[in-house]
Amino acid sequence: MNKGYYGKFGGIFIPETLSFALRELDTLYQDIKNDTTFNNELQDIYIHYVGRPSPLYFAEKYTENIGGPKIWFKREDLNHTGAHKINNTVGQALLAKKLGKKRIIAETGAGQHGVATATICAKLGLECVIYMGETDIQRQELNVFKINTLGAKVVPVSSGTATLKDALNESIRDWVTNVENTHYIIGSVTGPHPYPEIVRDFNSISGKELKDQSIERFEKLPDMVIACVGGGSNAMGVFAPFVDDLNVELVGIEAGGVSDSDIGSASINDGSIGVLHGAKTMILQNNSGEILETSSISAGLDYPGVGPEHAYLADIDRAKYKKVFDSQALDAFYKVSRLEGIIPALETAHAIAYLEELSDINKDKNVVVNMSGRGDKDLYSVMSL
């Protein structure tokens, strides 16, 4: 496969001014990714600061309720800051320090990536600026306050739909201007090479743990792993160690929005190939190549593109990608809260909702949902529905 490509997807499509920074990042990462000192430093933060490993929890009442396979939750919601996003920000912040860059920028939709970035910047003493769409600022008020509390600055973005893609555009603009002293921590497996690879690798800690935990808990690999897909970082992280285990079914869940007549945010299900934010991938666009205005009840899935490796896994039929609508996600949000005492993020609730389709699967099978985040950040928006 060509460097930075996943089949026909991926690559580097960016302004020339950023080429040097991407090459520098790639070289450092390839040098350091198997370095013992770097990995020990990373592991130390994962264990003592993030709280890893995250548990693999048997959802007994959910299993009874569905009446099909055994259902397990990989509890990334229990990580420090409440989601999987911290796995990547910790790794990239360490890379930034090695690059000698003291200023960090990031974009955020649901605010989780913003909080995770501001958190590690506080810990490592790095300046931090977070770009966030005004629509998302309104629906994720609590996370905006957290980011400010952590000493980072939130820059509101009012262009376009004032959501994640617009925040990404602004971050790229900032990076072009300040590339000398700034590292851009992209929050998902999106963007130009080497970001999809770096973000996947840092998130794959959840998939690696899951492999060991499933052997420990049920003496074989899971039959199916389900994860929600916005840009696709929690899904790619939990899928990656299983890609070559062909008996493990991989299912990504995209946000369908209100209904099938709505645009939603399901780039693999409803999109076509194009270039967005530096990579060739599946995107939601009209016939003239203009990016469509996506929608989803969950800010973190409300994005018109998807990581190129997911586009590839769909293309070669290694993973399947299904659509879940807002109302189904909301039903799952309440159901898992009431049956298991776990309030999930609205993004995660999309993945949980897919369990309703699985009642015909044999009771001996084991299905794992990656519980990408907790629901605290979404309580205000669910309250106002």
Ligand SMILES: Cc1ncc(COP(=O)(O)O)c(C=O)c1O
């Ligand atoms: C809890 C949670 N899950 C999932 C996502 C979607 O991102 P990704 O597809 O990169 O995992 C987000 C994004 O903010 C999130 O906060």
